[in-house]
Amino acid sequence: MARWERRDVVVRTNATGHALTAPVFVARGRQARPLAYVQANVHGGELQGNAAILALFELLERESLRGTVILVPRANPVSANQQVGDYVAGVYDLLTGNNFNRGYLYLTGPSRSASAASYVDVDSFAAAHESSPLGEIQEGFREALKAAVAAVEAESRAWGTDSRLEFALAIQKMSVEADLVLDLHTGDRAPRYLYAPEGAVAAARAFGFPFVLEVPARFGGALDESAFVPWQDLSDAFRRIGRNDVPRLVDAYTVELGSMNAFSLEAGKEDARRIASALRHYGVLDGEPDAPPAQITTCSVGDYRSLHAPGGGLGDHAVEPGTPVKAGDVVARLVDPSRCRSLPPRVADAAVEVRAPEDGVVLLFHAFSSVPKGARLFSMMTRTRPL
Amino acid sequence: MARWERRDVVVRTNATGHALTAPVFVARGRQARPLAYVQANVHGGELQGNAAILALFELLERESLRGTVILVPRANPVSANQQVGDYVAGVYDLLTGNNFNRGYLYLTGPSRSASAASYVDVDSFAAAHESSPLGEIQEGFREALKAAVAAVEAESRAWGTDSRLEFALAIQKMSVEADLVLDLHTGDRAPRYLYAPEGAVAAARAFGFPFVLEVPARFGGALDESAFVPWQDLSDAFRRIGRNDVPRLVDAYTVELGSMNAFSLEAGKEDARRIASALRHYGVLDGEPDAPPAQITTCSVGDYRSLHAPGGGLGDHAVEPGTPVKAGDVVARLVDPSRCRSLPPRVADAAVEVRAPEDGVVLLFHAFSSVPKGARLFSMMTRTRPL
């Protein structure tokens, strides 16, 4: 039986002084580690991860918990409440334009909100731990990362903490502790798929999602990168001084649980089952992961390409998200009745056929069926291969 | 074969002087009347009517057109382009809060943008036409309505035309000419249904939609009301002076073609078939309307009730839109993980079951699965009966 705790963390204080908080649930098992950090709904319109976490509440009561799981549903009340009409777009902060999943701190390199003094120099660390045992390296490096977080926070005091940094600090104080980080998102209109660190093949298979995008160890501001890139940087630094026995000790995934706006408690149970399989792979839960599906398609995130609308109009999909296509196949029609300049007006004049520029899998369509020219109409995996 | 014309009408000029226009397509048949005015997408996020109009382009080439059809897809480029993130909420003007379908002029009574001088007094008109033949009444009244539109426009010149009135004038100059007005909308998440004027039973059946909301002849600012209420007012005025042979000579419908954000050219063909059936009922097209479905459920629009969320949360539907329920049936669950105050956390603590307060048909769910307290969670037909 897990031992549970609950607290609330403040992620922003609004203009009238109200604190916006996220609920944090901690389930503790037989031992402290491995520790998994799981959050959902950092983008305000991406809801299904909350259903997964709710299902995990009950799953963790049924399964045998070895390590610790931190669960943060509704992690971003700022974004969840930036509603216009009935919709929550949720990706960008209406106040600052910031993508809520691009403002995290790079703890082993320079990032926007931190000075040079406030990150860990992996080469110095490796040099200082040249002959330390792995456990000591792991523990020492984690302490160093936590010290970097604290340094950024201390440094921000004189001039005040900007709201983006406040959010990053609130989340990373939790995630920096983790051996495994899962950031539950959704695509716009998409099947379930996974962003996985390069090389984490067996683990990625444990999730059992049919599509996997491989993420190189380059920091771009997302939570998954903020969690695993420093540990890859550390591994690389040790390799540079000739020590090849220090693997990347933390993995992190962005888990895309279907489409924006969708929310189903029932589907959340299946999502929780897949996450539990991964937790077993990482030893957070006892037992073996589920057998992976017969086929998982993967490509590098660099080969995940977006097609931008060649004109304004109404999008009508010719294929379902998750469908393999050949270069030249019609993927969508983009319809603008004002293009009917000759009479009688004809659908053919209004509709532009948009074709796949390359072979691949159409993974994601724009969330809304009306788009301006230059908006992402769909995204495709290209140069795919089996995982 | 229809004779076609195309023009563009300006519905707003933006701050940089760019005119936002709607395309107007006119198909002329053997005779000028009956004249049907069909527009789509006045609410920027309600897209499917455009697919119906595109399908009507081709249907009107195949069928025998007796009267005239004016077709205005993308009628409201203002709203269609008020996009935040990927979404167009589209009901309310981001500049003024105005519902884009509540600002039309009441041509036989006082409305927001017009003085007493600028509407037709139906009792005076009836008195003056006490013994006129019906055709003369019809023609004379339409001219009077057109004069009222012109008077409002003239009157607005001294102090300038506000943007809401400019939109109303642009549309009503077209719709005032019509014998039949179809305003193509969608529900939030809904099946196809119809707002029909009280008493228009046979016509409403000609559309063949399974659900019909009956609209009394009271002006509330919507286009359908702006079109049929004046003619009902006229009929009532004649009845008051003892003449019972003047029926309402114009009908108008708000046609709800499914859900916001959905857009399908294929489904548009079926929508066009239903509209064509109604056009045949009204004699705009030659031929007979299709046989209506076995069952059409109706209620008065006054018995169409909305349930407001009893708390903030994530909505998970227990029934599909269009489903009959009994009072006390669970219609939706409203989920907020922060309600899990006791540990271990349980889904049951997070989820509030929301039940139907009365018997009826759940017709519409909120467009987005995350709602604040007090938002419309769903709407139900109550006191239903077969049409």
Place this chain on the structure above:
Amino acid sequence: MARWERRDVVVRTNATGHALTAPVFVARGRQARPLAYVQANVHGGELQGNAAILALFELLERESLRGTVILVPRANPVSANQQVGDYVAGVYDLLTGNNFNRGYLYLTGPSRSASAASYVDVDSFAAAHESSPLGEIQEGFREALKAAVAAVEAESRAWGTDSRLEFALAIQKMSVEADLVLDLHTGDRAPRYLYAPEGAVAAARAFGFPFVLEVPARFGGALDESAFVPWQDLSDAFRRIGRNDVPRLVDAYTVELGSMNAFSLEAGKEDARRIASALRHYGVLDGEPDAPPAQITTCSVGDYRSLHAPGGGLGDHAVEPGTPVKAGDVVARLVDPSRCRSLPPRVADAAVEVRAPEDGVVLLFHAFSSVPKGARLFSMMTRTRPL
């Protein structure tokens, strides 16, 4: 010395379950009545009333308080936090388009959110109190109004309270108790001015603002109307049964404290002094009101007219807000460089001169210097006279 209390009222609960509250401060003097209710910032961008209330905190400690004052700064945290970029537009709810100052309940007549059962029929009340003494009428009517508020609330339970009604109930439960209601707003770009009930001349003079708009006793949804119209209705009902000794027993004012976005603690002290003068007029504070200024200009709110931009462009004011003008005077220039079609380009081609259509006082300019065609460019008092 006033006795103080403080509490917080919930005005909305957001999608993540956070309650948005307004702080309520009550200062109690020697006796319970007269009771003044003063709120600020119902429109999220109209800030200066908060400075006035802060200054009143200290003024009420210095002056002799006879009755009771309820002070609610930041009354609308919903609106205050609907920020886009750096700005809070604040008039319309981004979720529903509702003007936050148009959703109050009409307690002696039908309003949007209430059934016929839930308001007071003034004629029945007058008949039942035909020979009651004034004090009894006052007390009985207030109880009846409170019962109406309670009835609306009870009635809303079955289908849930919509967010607009929830806000109205939260505020009106407080304001219905008051003998005097002050709703502190600001104009867009404007001097200080007052909306005063018709006939409240001496009281309006006590405020000492140079401009007064007279509001007839017709309910349009604003707080001031919600407070004084029922009491005027009561007075009228008694007059209809021949009793002329029942005056309107409650007054209410919308007090416009300069421009949106402006906030000055220093100017708030002067604003508080003016409000204190009115509180003395009404006997809430001991003492006499200040001598009014030499000239106060007034007109009926029906003669307060808005000029809508004749085109899109950049507005440059030719006069300051609060300036008298003659018909034909240039009030503003509306500039759009894209109108320079002939070369060399000339300012004269870009700028349209906008002139006063009538004699009057230019009271208010649009808050932003870029406007689309049809936006309110400025508003003027016409048919002015000294108060």
Place this chain on the structure above:
Amino acid sequence: MARWERRDVVVRTNATGHALTAPVFVARGRQARPLAYVQANVHGGELQGNAAILALFELLERESLRGTVILVPRANPVSANQQVGDYVAGVYDLLTGNNFNRGYLYLTGPSRSASAASYVDVDSFAAAHESSPLGEIQEGFREALKAAVAAVEAESRAWGTDSRLEFALAIQKMSVEADLVLDLHTGDRAPRYLYAPEGAVAAARAFGFPFVLEVPARFGGALDESAFVPWQDLSDAFRRIGRNDVPRLVDAYTVELGSMNAFSLEAGKEDARRIASALRHYGVLDGEPDAPPAQITTCSVGDYRSLHAPGGGLGDHAVEPGTPVKAGDVVARLVDPSRCRSLPPRVADAAVEVRAPEDGVVLLFHAFSSVPKGARLFSMMTRTRPL
């Protein structure tokens, strides 16, 4: 007399197919070069640059034009029309969160929208032009930059041009031709000041603004950087191969003309006079620049620091923008009435004094007087020195 041309460039096509265009005015003098490119209002709420350009229209008719001036007022109709309520925030694209002044292409290095193939390698260029005369270098490098722009455009065809890139291409096709680029912006609430390239002291003095922020030659996405950094990169590359006679041949400035939302034709004349002085410095106009003011204060842009609000509240400035302060001086008060927890309530409890963390000049305050915690409350020049 200048020879004038006018055209319109499309910067975006919206969802209903309407092209949003910016007007381009070209004034040609005696010779083609030097060529100055001047645009205004890329951020939709920063209006005054348009007044400056209008005044330049007439100034260019009065003065002797040696080279060419391209003038683009209202350069960003996308942003100018992203209005919510009465306000245009204007910095961030409501669709994508992008800062409209951070998406330009880095033509001598990798940028977001371009592959490695589509920028100029300055070292290769320098090597290939090791012994070329300066004029040939200048011309050749400009051709290379134009080829890079064309390459990015060609490369974007297969997958479509995203809206940010489309904007960058539309602007940079014009600005890449220039010897001098002026991007007319405003601060939030600020005096007039200048972002000037490091080292351009005499030129910066020619503008005559009292405050100058020095910008290092590092690309961050802004237009001024996109224009001058490539030429600095080229100069550096020549220096690396031992040739020190190739200066930076293009300068670019972001010119901050006061506060957002302000628009004055009259003030625009003075702004145009200052710009004309700079145009004379650069030889675009004949004659000598005006004498600079007695004192110009400067600091590096790295020493231009922002203070983030320590809590939510209403901001009241203690000093005017442009005021020198000492560390510890009160710069603003941040007021939240809900902080009055003890009774009687006191202003002192509501108001937090915000002090300057260092000596410097308070240059800019937040555009709106209500801010959440973590918003930029004000920005200060620190480590200032005379220019």
